[in-house]
Amino acid sequence: MQSFKANTQLIWRGYKEAYSFEPKLIIFSILQGMFQAVMPFVSLFFTSWILNILFVNPSFEELTPVIAMTLIASFASALLANGLDHYRIALIYQARDKKDMKLNNKVIFMDYEFIEKSDVHEMRNNLDMAELTGGQGIFYIFSETKRLVSQLFTLLISIGFVLSLFFAEVPEESPLSYLNSPWFLIGTVIGYVLYYMYASKLYKRVVNAMYSMLEKGAHTNNIYGFIMGQLMDYQSGKEIRLYKQQKLYDKVFDNMSQMTYQSLTDMQHEENKGTIVLQTLIHLVLGLGFLYSALKAIGGAILPGSIVIYTGAISNFVQTFPELVSETSRLYNNHKFLGKYFEFLELKSVKHEGTLPVEKRVDNEYELEVRNVSFKYPGTEDYVLKNINLKLTIGEKMAIVGMNGSGKTTFIKLLTRLYDPTEGEILLNGIDIRKYDYDEYLQLFSVVFQDFGLFSFDLGQNVAASTEYNEEKVISAIKDAGFFSRFEKLPNGLNTFLYQNFEKEGVEISGGEAQKIAMARAIYKDAPIVVLDEPTAALDPIAEFEIYSHFDKIVGDKTALFISHRLSSCRFCDEIVVFDEGRIVQRGTHNDLVKRRNEKYYELWNAQAQYYVEDNEGLIKEVALT
Structure with a gap:
């Protein structure tokens, strides 16, 4: 019972969420659902009226206005239904766009470390897959509310007519007076209660199969989404052709197709196991209902023309009841997908969110100090950085160099608070950066990452x-x-x-x-602090040196941090810090470090120096290889 209550509250929360995106959509879905439920009975009512006139007292004068009203009602309802449907579909697109924007904003503003987690990507992709494969989640509320309301009102109107048929008594002197027995009504109610229980159980199995499919296919969906993005990016066309990657893509698509086929087959198997029984019951009840209506007319309980409206009501009831059972079961079981939706939106920030404002300084006197900082990525055991101590003083130009994987870019991520240190602290003007307002702190940095976008x-x-x-x-x-x-x-x-x-x-x-x-x-x-993380890797060495030299003039008295594989570009810096395997192994000026022949910087410099010479004006030029 507790679980049922929680699930029901989750569904209600989903409806409130949908209403917040587009209030008119829910209102128009309800109105259109009611209208759609009423219209078939209007048509049946006029048809029954015309037939009763023909059976009882045929008259052109009496038929003409009824036929005119029938045509007018049919024409007006068709126009209204078409207009409502087009407007509702437009509202669905608007609501879906707003929903997508909310999810995308969550991605934009969530902690950066979530962006690098595959399970977070799977959560986001599963929300889209739930919509695409089964129309579940918030999208279900957008698209299916009208259907649910229509089925509910169709059932209520049908019940009204069916009850009136049950209560229309055959004269006692008729041999068909046994049709007045209440057991006909009681038996019908009991039969439909049993049917509802069986159909609900069946649909729950189908939804569970769908949910299992999405869980199992999350990783494959991520791969599929990535490859589709690559194929839609025309800039990927060169590599696909030059490296004959078509077979690789074909293999992924084939695996995705097999997984989808197997999952859909499992779902269909679950549904088919009960479909034959359900359809048999539906048509049995439909036949008995038609027979009951005919006998009532023969017995004199209803007019002959009224058979049309009563059999129509029975037909609508018999067809709508299993649909409503299926829809309510689907609505209830949608709580699983709504739960995933809200779980994604409620991913909590793991960062300490400070409130201290950053002092606005005209002189740009901001000093950064890294104290005993060690770091390992969440969910891993190996340290990427270990016991880093560094001070970036006001106006200083510092270069960080090292081999690939030495921790340089990770250090920048910590400095800009994309991650927080596992151990130690980073200080801004003597205060732990975690105490500052995050957005204000980020305004201090102009950063160009090596994988900029x-x-x-x-x-x-x-x-x-x-x-x-x-x-x-x-x-x-x-x-x-x-x-x-x-x-x-x-x-x-x-x-x-x-x-x-x-x-x-x-x-x-x-x-x-x-x-x-x-x-x-x-x-x-x-910004007062400039960070360049190998932003010129695509440039030739000479162009890179010219840009860095020019950039040094642009930076002026600002604090700057440069990262580059090409050591010639770092010679103008006040200090060079050498990273190796996550540790600082050397620091000093270029002229000082290059003299230490048995240490890391000299090894790196010597590996590159053979390709450069300095001309008479002090400019670096690339050596032509022969």
């Missing part, structure tokens, strides 16, 4: 990360990032779309150009 919006919006921006400031940032020569050739200036996903006149940009735009975005933000 640009969007298929116009150039101005990409640089400003906003739909509204200062055009002069955007152009200035583009100049400082070294993209201005390309910018001057764009057909629509700042309004030129990047890529052709949404705009056929969009421009394709190279990897190096994309990195310059990403740096322009960091410049535009104008």
